[in-house]
Amino acid sequence: MSPKKETYDKQQVLVDVEGRTLKISSLDKVLYPRTGTTKGEVLNYYAQVAPVLLPHLADRAVTRIRWPHGVEDMSFFEKNTPPGTPSWVRTVTVPTTGSRSGKGDGVITFPIVEDLATLTWLVNLAALELHVHQWTVGRNGRPRNADRLVIDLDPGEPAGLHECCQVALMVREILAERGLHGRPVTSGSKGLHLYADLPKRLPSDDSTALAKEVAEELQREHPQLVTATMTKSKRSGKVFLDWSQNAGSKTTISPYSLRGKERPYVATPVSWDEVEAGAEDPESLGQFRFDEVLARVAERGDLFSS
Secondary structure, eight states: OOOEEEEEOSSEEEEEETTEEEEEEOTTOEEETTTTEEHHHHHHHHHHHHHHHHHHHTTOBEEEEEOTTOTTSOOEEEOSOOTTOOTTSOEEEEEOHHHHTTSOOOEEEEEBOOSHHHHHHHHHTTEEEEEEOSEEEOTTSOEEEEEEEEEEEEEOTTOOHHHHHHHHHHHHHHHHHTTOOEEEEEOSSSSEEEEEEEEEEEOHHHHHHHHHHHHHHHHHHOTTTEEOOOOGGGOTTSEEEEOGGGSTTOOEEOTTOBOOSSSOEEOEEOOHHHHHHHHHOTTSOOOEEHHHHHHHHHHHOOGGGO
16 A cells, blocks of 8 residues: 655655555655655555565564665664664564673674555655565564575576576575475565575574585585685686575565665566576576565565565
8 A cells, every 4th residue: 555645845744654644755856866766766666565575574684784875975784773663663673793602792683574554654864775584573572583594596697597597496406305485576686595494493593504514515515606705806707605694684575575776676586497497597597676566566575485
């Protein structure tokens, strides 16, 4: 559903979003100069895609990347809830990595995005990118063990999405051998993400070890195409299988989130048929803009849930 406009002036709009009154500002501000995409259009995208996006944010702490003056200006990561956070926004307070290991006592208070009002509030702050962990929190506010695995296929030039598709098919086979069903998502940047639900929750160290095992197996079998090594100088022409995003402190862009790139690309769930086509023909699969994603959802529903 789209927010309902109530009043308007040059700077601000009051909208009712599912019973919450929000002040939305600078609707005509251009956030993507290359395409002229405005903040109002970004808000409209998130409002329309919310029915398929929100289930993938449910019960997950959300880290945001904000571009207050557009994607050609400075951005910043934001984990803690900002000053002025509405009282109705659900939050979760978790210990930092250092405090979990006994080296500190820090905590982070994240927002949980479980409704359109919270989503709209964050997007109004120019939070274009929404990143989540591979674990959820319970209603008691405590982080649970990981419920899914993610492998980020990141191509090193001159490799690109075509090579990522080829490697994704290999990853699919290895995951299937372990009883896991992979689901592909174009990253909205250069590569692909592969997700797999875990049959039982695992500590993040264990899910990280599993992802690393998959990456290193493929590196041994296809050393000219695949690397599991973090060193950037060793990635040229190869696809880096980033297993580290399963660490408890790491996050990955959520399916259906916009990216802060020169164009309004989206992390987009795709079918395995599309990945297979992309492995054959470099021109058959690319990154999707937000308008294309809305059309795909209207026609095909949420491929990530299928």
